Amino acid sequence: MLKLTPILLAMLYALIMYRFSAWRTARTLDARSTELADPMLKTLTDRMARALDVPRIRVHIYEIDPVNGLAAPDGRIFITRGFFNKYRAGEVSSDEMASVIAHELGHVALGHSRRRMIDFSGQNALRTALAMVLGRLLPGLGGYLANALTSLLAARLSRGDEYEADAYAAALLVKAGIGTGPQKSLFAKLGALTASNMGAMPAWFLSHPKVDDRVAAIEKLEARWTATGQG
Numbered sequence: 001m002l003k004l005t006p007i008l009l010a011m012l013y014a015l016i017m018y019r020f021s022a023w024r025t026a027r028t029l030d031a032r033s034t035e036l037a038d039p040m041l042k043t044l045t046d047r048m049a050r051a052l053d054v055p056r057i058r059v060h061i062y063e064i065d066p067v068n069g070l071a072a073p074d075g076r077i078f079i080t081r082g083f084f085n086k087y088r089a090g091e092v093s094s095d096e097m098a099s100v101i102a103h104e105l106g107h108v109a110l111g112h113s114r115r116r117m118i119d120f121s122g123q124n125a126l127r128t129a130l131a132m133v134l135g136r137l138l139p140g141l142g143g144y145l146a147n148a149l150t151s152l153l154a155a156r157l158s159r160g161d162e163y164e165a166d167a168y169a170a171a172l173l174v175k176a177g178i179g180t181g182p183q184k185s186l187f188a189k190l191g192a193l194t195a196s197n198m199g200a201m202p203a204w205f206l207s208h209p210k211v212d213d214r215v216a217a218i219e220k221l222e223a224r225w226t227a228t229g230q231g
Contacts, residue, residue, distance in 0.1 A: 038084075
């Protein structure tokens with residue numbers, strides 16, 4: 001039992017930190033966001049709401065410059081001001097913005113935020129256990145190696161969530177009559193929009209899959225839907 005104590009404490013610490021982080025994130029979002037009010041985007045979110053059989057889909061603007069979408073732990077959907085400005089400037093279409101909203105809805109519907117809490121605590125415990133074992137085998141290097149291995153695992157889990165949210169978004173966009181075209185065209189713009197340097201990093205270190213892989217996964221879904229008559 002004494003041997004397990006550091007691991008259990010690591011899990012408890014991770015859970016407490018996740019709860020605190022979620023609370024702090026909610027406070028920040030409350031202070032720096034307003035509900036989105038754009039007629040064209042509302043038309044599209046209303047179509048998605050009808051497809052989901054819900055009264056409406058609320059979207060908020062988070063007042064920061066980076067281009068991003070966010071599904072908060074409390075289930076709210078956010079688009080950053082930087083992303084919205086790209087839309088207003090004509091660099092992103094309304095349909096492409098709708099695909100971002102659909103993707104974030106996927107994270108909420110599939111329970112990724114709740115799962116992240118479990119994953120985070122488990123990864124923290126795994127990091128502690130690996131550091132204990134590897135620290136004895138490789139003094140001075142064990143901790144660094146444990147962090148690297150745990151980071152690889154976290155990135156892989158995150159990529160899995162992104163593929164799932166993409167699939168949810170694709171299905172919702174098709175059902176709403178918007179289609180997956182905007183979803184795929186936005187992926188082609190992501191590098192320029194975010195000034196990303198993803199290509200310089202090995203794919204297995206990335207928290208998001210490569211753009212080409214995401215498009216291929218959506219096209220595989222479309223092929224399956226066509227073959228089964230579900231399109």
